[in-house]
Amino acid sequence: MLTRFAPSPTGYLHVGNVRTALICWMYARSQNGKFLLRFDDTDLQRSDVKYIDSIIQDLRWVGIDWDSNFKQSERFERYNEVFSQLIKEGHIYVCYETREELDIKRKLQLKQGLPPVYDRSALFLTEQEKIRYEQEGRKPHFRFRLDRNEVVNWNDEVKGEINIAASHVSDPIVKREDGIYTYMLPSVIDDIDFNVTHVVRGEDHVTNTAVQIQMIQALKAKIQTFAHLPLLHFDDSKISKRKGGLDIKSIKEDEIEPMALASYLTKLGTSDPIEAHVSIQSLIDSFGIEKFSSASAQFSLSEVYKLNSKVLQQMSFAMVEERLSQTGVNSSEFWYFIRSNIERFSEVAKWWQICKSNIEPVILYREFAKVALNALPQGDCNENTLSEWVKAIQQKVDIKAKDLFMQLRLALTGTKTGPELAKLLIFIGRENIVTRLKE
Incomplete structure (x- = not known):
């Protein structure tokens, strides 16, 4: 078994990306399989090495490792080879419409109540028309020719049986007019060449999968097993790279423990309870792709914060x-x-x-501080010191227990709230207690 995670290094990872990465990785590790990290950087202008470095750091931070990795920009020669093969075999054809012309076509189809599917007019261009377009300075783009008579179907590991009529899908552009490959073809070539067996990704790729299955068939290769996860929602909108505060960089800066995030993301949308795990192996051991629901899941950052404290409580x-x-x-x-x-x-x-360390104690009443100092039990502090101390103070002054505790806490810690004072005294120590009360 081999799964892969294929981020585009055009921005920082966000929780949606990392959820997919974790699920891909845990699926492989739970089956004693391998995990491949691929950087989809065919768009050299938008890709940046700083994002590659950031993605690597974020994946390692959350506990993910990989058996191999590569950048698509290193494989253009291979893509060109397959591209040329598919042109010769008639699977890819050249087009010359401008973006404006395609937009007008789409609007007319929608106005007529028709699905906005490309009309394949480029297939009927004569050689003279192609030459004329070239002379006009038009640069061609290329589309993959779908078999529109086929209903593409597969048994999705999350969504179940899926059927997509190719007649309802436009022939996808595989190379733009600027010569840059789109996502479609390089991804298929890589999955075939690297023997990827299971493709796990978001449900926004379902139509892409139908297209890519036909590409795989054109290349006479084995079709992978697919699982499409429902997209996460946050404030009633899809999580994207543009959603502020949900990139992993921000989450790390907010001091979320990696295991808190991993515990939440890998159980969100499953039949398992969302609980704090301190071991990544325990998450792997309880993983099951069949546990994921096809219903959308709501991401809650506040729930991650709650898990964070629970994770800390379990850490040795x-x-x-x-x-x-x-x-x-x-x-x-x-x-x-x-x-x-x-x-x-x-x-x-x-x-x-x-x-x-030296702190600024808050002394509300100097007389109280003097009484408290004189009533402090002798010897090192232990768990009984506070109760003995409180009794001794109350024998000398008429004060409610609540007010007494508050004044002691302010004098010894400078804060109104905090951990159990009886145990805190042990770590503050008698010497510091005396110093702070004298101040």
């Missing part, structure tokens, strides 16, 4: 030890205490600094 000290050391935290006890009180990993360093 060994999983985060290196990351913690980079922030100056070297205590496994502190990690196991604080992980249940944070939504983002960076909050660990914040609370470590509150415990160990």
